[in-house]
Amino acid sequence: MSLAAFQDAFAHALLASREDARAPLASLVAQPAFAVYRNTVMKSCVDALEANFPAVARLVGEAWFRAAAAEYVAGEPPREPSLLAYGATFPAFLAGFAPAAELPYLADVARLDRCWSESHVAADAPVLRAQDLVGVDTAVLADAKLEPHPAARWAFFADAPIRSIWSANRGTEAPEGEIAWRGEGVLLTRPDSAVVWGALDAGACTFLDECARGGSVAAAMDAALAADGDADPARIAATLIDAGAFARLVAPATDRAL
C-alpha cells in the first residue's frame, strides 16, 4: 500500500462514525488501540473549542458543551495547525444547532468569545491618544481617516443584552443582579497587555464600522448620526480614542500618519 493510500484510509477512519469492514485498513482500524488516535483527535479538538469559547461553555455547562463541540468537530475538523484559531464557524453552527434553540443568544455569545480570541492574538501597535491630535486642524481632521487598532473588535446586538451575558460568563465572579433585557454593544481593545471591554452604543458602533471601511472622520460622524439621531459624534470620537480603539490618524491622500 502506498503512503498516500495508507493516509487516505487512516484519516477517513479517524472521523468515521461507523466502522466499515470492507474499507482498506479495516483490520488496523479494528484494533482496540485505534481508539487512542480517534479519542486523542476528538479530545484535542473539543479541548481547543472549550478554551476558545469559555463563556459559551460556562453558560451551557461542560457536558452539553463538549457534546455540541464533538458534533461540530465531526462536521468541521480543523484546517489549520494552530488550534488557537479553531472554531471560526462555531458561532454559526450554534445558531443552527437544534438543541440550542432554547438559547437564541448563544451564537452571539460565541461571536464575542471569538472577538476576544482575535483581539488577544492581534498584532501589536501603538494606540492613538488624544494628545496625538493636538494641533491637527479641524478641516484636516474631517478628511482624515481613523485607523482601527489591530486588536480592536466591536459589535452591536439590537435584540439582547449579549455583552452583559457574555461578560458575566467570562470571568470568575458570579453575575451581579439581573440583566435588563435590551440591546447592547461592546468594544474590545488591548491598550496595554490584556484584552479589556466596555459598552458601546449603536452610534459608536456605526462610527467604527465606517472607519473600518476606510471612511473619513466626517463620514464616520455622519454614519453615527444616521444610526442614532441623538448621537454626539464628536463625543463618540473622543470616547473611542480614549478607549484605545484606534492605531493611527492617516492623511486621506498619502495614507501616512498625521
Place this chain on the structure above:
Amino acid sequence: MNPLTAGLGLKPQHYEEALACPAAGLWFEVHPENYLVDGGPRLRCLEAIRARHPVALHGVALSLAADHPPDDAHLARLRALAVRIEPAIVSEHLAWSAWRGAYYPDLLPFPRTSEALARIAANVGIAQDALGCRIAIENPSHYLSIEGHDWDEIAFLGELVRRTGCGLLLDVNNVHVSAANLGFDAGAYIDAFPGEAVVEVHLAGHSRDPLLGDALLVDSHDAPVAEAVWALHERLVARIGARPTLIERDDRLPLFGELLSERERAHRALAFDLAEAA
C-alpha cells in the same frame, strides 16, 4: 552560560514562577503552534521567559511524515517565531497530522517503507532549509501493530540522520510505552539508538488505557515519570552522556514546585555526568 541540563514545558499558569526561577541549567520548551500569533500578551510572555532562560521549540503540526511537502505558510510562521525567539533547539515528530486540507491534532503512525523514508527525508530537508537550522526528530509512541514496514525504527531514524543531517530527540517514555504495547525490549532499543545524533531527551509520564489496562499504555503526559523510565534514562546517560532533558507534563498539571522537584532529579543525573566528563 550554563549548559542546558533539565527543562520543563512552559505552561501559562506557571509563567510568573518560571520567569523567576533561578535554577542553573533550567530551560523551557513550548509548542510553537501555541505562539504563531501576530502579537499580544502570549508572545510577550514567551519573550520575557526567553530573556531569562533558553527556550526550545517542539513542533507538533509540521506533519513531516505526510505524503506531501510541509505547508509553506506554516514553515514561514515557524521561521518568524524562531527568528524572534532564537531557540536553543528546534524539534518535530516522526509522524503526520495534516492530510488533504484537514488537520488532525495528534501524531499519526505510518508504515516505515522506503517510500516513506524518501518522503520524510525530503520533508526534513525542506524544513531545515526553511528554518535555517538543524531540527531534531522525535521517536513516536506506538499503539498499533502496523504491517508493511521495510525498516525497523532504529535503522529508519539512523538513515534519516545520514540523509539529512538532522538530529534526534529520544523520548524515553515513548520507548517504554511502545515496547509494552508492541512487545519489544525497551532496554535494547535504548542501547541501539544512534547516540551521537541525540540532541535532546524527553521524559514523561504515561497511563493505562481505561478499558484495556496494562495491555495498552498511553503516552498521556499526565503523571510523574515512572521508575522504569528513570532507569532507562540512567542507562542512556551512562552510554551517551548528558543531553538536554525535558520533563514533559501536559495534563493534570501539578504546582510548579512539584514539576521543579521532578526536574531536579533529572538535573542531578545530568550535572553529575557533565562533572564526570569535565
